[in-house]
Amino acid sequence: MKDKRIEHDDQINPMPAVDPQGIRERLLNWYDHSGRDLPWRQRQDAYAIWLSEIMLQQTQIQTALPFYQRFLTLWPQVTDLALATEEQVLKAWEGLGYYSRARNLHRTAKIVAGREGQFPPSAAGLRQLPGIGAYTAGAIASIAFHEAIPAVDGNVVRVIARLAAQPWVRGREADRKSIEHWLEPVIPPDRPGDFNQALMDLGATRCLPSNPRCADCPLRSLCVAASEGTQDRYPLRRAPNKQAEEKKVVLIFCRDGRIRVNRQDEEGLLSGLYAFDWLDSTDPDIDTIWPEAERVNLGHHVHIFSHRRWQMQGWLILLDSSENNCPESQSGEEGIWLTRRQLDEIPMARALSVFRDRLFALDYCR
DNA sequence: TACTCGTGGGA
DNA sequence: TTCCCAAGAGT
Known part of the structure; x- marks a missing residue:
C-alpha cells in the first residue's frame, strides 16, 4: 500500500442499523429552520438549478454567486444561453476556473434548446448531457423534478461516512456508489430535493472537514463517529499528487x-x-x-x-x-x-x- | 482507476 | 508557508 492515509488499520466498524425516519425528521426539521438562503432555492425551473449545480462543482458558493447572477442576467432562459457564442460564455465564465464546465454548459444548452427548452426530467436522462455526472444528475432530478434519488457530493460523503463510521474514501467512485446505496432507503419520497440539500447544508455548516460543530448537529444522536469521538477520521482521503x-x-x-x-x-x-x-x-x-x-x-x-x-x-x-x-x-x-x-x-x-x-x-x- | 482540469479562501 | 478543499466530470 503506497497510500498510508487510507491504510490506518483500526477495526472495520460493522454497518450500523439505519433509522430512515429518524434521519429524515431530524434533518428536514433542521433544514426548515436553519437551511441556507440561496438564490437558486427561490426558483423551481430546471435551468436555474442546473446552472447553479454546474457552477458549484468544486467551487465555493461565495465564489460562484456573482457568476450565477451574471449568467441569469445575460441569459434568462436556456434558449438564450444556447444562442450565445462559446466565446461569450467563456468570457462570462472568466475567472471561475475549470473552463470545460463552461464549454459543456454551452453544449448542453444547445441540446436542451433543441428539445424546446425542456431538460430531461429524470436523472438517467440528465446524466446523458455534457457536464452532468452522477452527482449533478441526482441533484437536478431531485430538486427540480422531485425524483427520489441521492445526490452524493463531497459534503454528503463526509456526513454519511461519519454517521455510519465507514472507511469510505473521498473521491473514490466505488465508495460514492456505496453511499448512494446506503442513502436509497433513506431518501424521503415527498421531499427528495430538500433532503439532499439539507445533507449538503449540514456538511457545509455543521459537519465541517475540520473542527465539526457536533454540538449543533441535528443528527448527533444517530452519529456513530460522534458517539466514538472519531469524527476526524472520516472520510478517508487519498494521498495528494505532488504539484x-x-x-x-x-x-x-x-x-x-x-x-x-x-x-x-x-x-x-x-x-x-x-x-x-x-x-x-x-x-x-x-x-x-x-x-x-x-x-x-x-x-x-x-x-x-x-x-x-x-x-x-x-x-x-x-x-x-x-x-x-x-x-x-x-x-x-x-x-x-x-x-x-x-x-x-x-x-x-x-x-x-x-x-x-x-x-x-x-x-x-x- | 488514476489523472487532469482553475481559482480562491481558510486553518 | 503549506496544505486542504470546495454542490465533480471527462478520459
Whole structure:
C-alpha cells in the first residue's frame, strides 16, 4: 500500500442499523429552520438549478454567486444561453476556473434548446448531457423534478461516512456508489430535493472537514463517529499528487499598438481560452532573444493550478511596425493581433490575465 | 482507476 | 508557508 492515509488499520466498524425516519425528521426539521438562503432555492425551473449545480462543482458558493447572477442576467432562459457564442460564455465564465464546465454548459444548452427548452426530467436522462455526472444528475432530478434519488457530493460523503463510521474514501467512485446505496432507503419520497440539500447544508455548516460543530448537529444522536469521538477520521482521503513546478517566460508582443494572443487548443489546460505567448524555462534567457531596448519588464508572478505551479516572468516586447520580426507562436500560427478594447473582450485565464492587467496599467497598447 | 482540469479562501 | 478543499466530470 503506497497510500498510508487510507491504510490506518483500526477495526472495520460493522454497518450500523439505519433509522430512515429518524434521519429524515431530524434533518428536514433542521433544514426548515436553519437551511441556507440561496438564490437558486427561490426558483423551481430546471435551468436555474442546473446552472447553479454546474457552477458549484468544486467551487465555493461565495465564489460562484456573482457568476450565477451574471449568467441569469445575460441569459434568462436556456434558449438564450444556447444562442450565445462559446466565446461569450467563456468570457462570462472568466475567472471561475475549470473552463470545460463552461464549454459543456454551452453544449448542453444547445441540446436542451433543441428539445424546446425542456431538460430531461429524470436523472438517467440528465446524466446523458455534457457536464452532468452522477452527482449533478441526482441533484437536478431531485430538486427540480422531485425524483427520489441521492445526490452524493463531497459534503454528503463526509456526513454519511461519519454517521455510519465507514472507511469510505473521498473521491473514490466505488465508495460514492456505496453511499448512494446506503442513502436509497433513506431518501424521503415527498421531499427528495430538500433532503439532499439539507445533507449538503449540514456538511457545509455543521459537519465541517475540520473542527465539526457536533454540538449543533441535528443528527448527533444517530452519529456513530460522534458517539466514538472519531469524527476526524472520516472520510478517508487519498494521498495528494505532488504539484509540478514549471517556469514560464511570458512574451507579450506589441506592434502598432496591437497585442498578439493565441487561442488554446481544444484539449488540455485552458482549452478554448486565449493566452499570450510563452516559453518554457529550458528556453534561452531573455537577454539572448531580445535586446534590452525593445522590451519592458512586466514582473514576476506565481500562479497555482490544481497540480501545477507556474513561476512566470512577463516581458512586453516592442516590435517595429515596419519589420516582420515576430516569431511564430507555439501553435505555429501567426497569432491574433488585438487592440486594447478587443483584448478586454476575449476570455483569458487568471494565470495570464495578471499580465494583461499590468499591460493596461503601462498604457502601451491602444 | 488514476489523472487532469482553475481559482480562491481558510486553518 | 503549506496544505486542504470546495454542490465533480471527462478520459
